[in-house]
Amino acid sequence: MYKNIFEKIWQAHEVKRLSETQSLLYIDRIFLHERTGSLALQGLTQAGRVVRRKEHTFCTMDHIVDTYPGRSDDTEMPSGKEFIIATRKASEEAGIHLFDIADPDQGIVHIISPELGIALPGTTIICPDSHTCTLGGIGAMGWGVGSTEAEHALATSTLRVNRPKTLRIHYEGTPCQDFSAKDLILHTIRTLGTAGGSGYGIEFSGKAIDNLGPEARMTVCNMAVELSAFTGLIGPNQNVIDWFAGRDYAPFEAQASDARAYWAGLISDVGASFDREISIDLTDVKPQISWGTSPEHCINFDSKIPDPKYAPDKTRHDAWVRALEYMALKPNTSLQNYPIQAAFIGSCTNSRLTDLKAAADYLQRTGGRVAKGVKAICVPGSGRVKRAAEALELDQIFIKAGFEWREPGCSMCFYAGGESFGAGARIVSTTNRNFEGRQGLGARTHLASPITVAASACAGYLCGAPL
């Protein structure tokens, strides 16, 4: 019986089949953060329960903590300090490992969990954060949960999960130069729509995926949730397996070779079947930029902004009209007509070393400087990414070009009442959501890759890197 990667991981974690549709799955790792972690831990305590496996449970400060140099528990977000202190206290009482603000390994949860070897190929990992699917990039099955489900996992090391159907998205063809993992996933969301993965665990495959390194694979899987999928997965190749050597929580010595053999077996068998298979042709597809207020509102960077007249149906017509109004864009015009006020590089989508390197390489190659009137920020995803970037003097390239160089965290991926780009500001951003108000009240977000953000920051308007 041939199995796909999803079936292999699912079966290895099935404690008990509870019904035809639902299984009790073993959860290998739980990661919490200060936005909701204290709530889950408090809920548990109030119900008279404890964390069942403390050693498999971790917490970080990423969502609320400031990213300014010299930061402390005080935050720009009103009442942010309350969350930080409550999380610190709850983590200590629960006896779980917290990567606190001053910890050299602190960072965005989905950046640090693989970086430290906490998430490993073939593991199940949950977090009260929708982008936990990021970890599919290293062959882990990760998914976001609410606080109630997080409590369930904390108390029992398991979750009751309805088995999703499986979908394989297979990529064919060769895209244009500078087409990054971010462009691949934006193009996919644009093609399938934001509900295109609803009810599915998705495997991404094909030559365009095989060629991607571990970090780029995580960028792809990161936005599986923007397809409304349960999770996204990519079969781990030798590069991914080697990437874990020597990581703090990864297996070592005798266990390491067993683990490596196990991980190598996680790829979908030739002949394995899926509930649905889709093929996407990337031939000549160009870098993507979002124009609207949904991640499916994307175009090639040099295409014209679409006209609602040609929307496929009435709801989409109305949504496009609304989006154009919110974004202050005119249909059939070029993105180059629109000056930007801000550029942001960071988030669990694009704040790894390879992302920073791609943007820094562009800045160095072109000698580009951030255009006048543009506030440009670069936020490394973790303390380790920051130090590795500084060892390569990437920080100097960013600072010289006019970018702010920040401390690790989620930062301006979303507006929590504190730091904002300001009403009406047009931002080109490596983040994952361009919803109304996501980066500030009235702020207008355009999603793009790190290179596109660097190029736009220097040009002062929305554009791609010259091909």
Added chain:
Amino acid sequence: MRPFTEHMGIAIPLLRDNIDTDTIIPSREMKAVSKTGLTDGLFAPWRYTDATTRSLNTEFALNQDIYAGGTILISGRNFGCGSSREHAVWALAEFGFRAIIAQSFGAIFKNNAVRNGILPIELRSPEVEALADWVSLRPTEHRLTISLIDQTVTAGPLGTSRFEMDPDAKKMLINGLDEIGLTEQILSDIEDFEARDSLARPWIYLKDR
């Protein structure tokens, strides 16, 4: 958890696709470490013309007298997509919503909803639109009747629509079950699994540091 069997109530149409959890409750409205006190922030970007002064947007359905006391929300495709924040469900529940009728839901939102006694009902687009049109004619009189037991929505002259429902979620909602309590009863299965699995995947089982 508050059980859900049957419910009759005023329905509020909000026929847009992709209403995300940032819109249902923006991050800036989650001010306290708490699952309650969230109703003021519910749909804040649309409910207020100015969120800071709380000036009401009178064009928004939730602010209109004709929809006062509404307990059912009617929406489009992919309702509750985006962030996993359970605050979106807590805010809707605290406001008084008991059921959401939509074309489809974000996966995490749907899981969160059934764990808080809110029934997510999926109907096809023409049915959703017909319901929205009918209730908006006379919201207080044109109430919807929902039976989870029969898996139906009844709307006066429009008749009855049947919806699909996952049997496990249905059982949980009808009985108001606490899932954690149920799983704790089969703890020995979890222990047996760990005993087997720690031989197959010993690297998973970290030592307490």
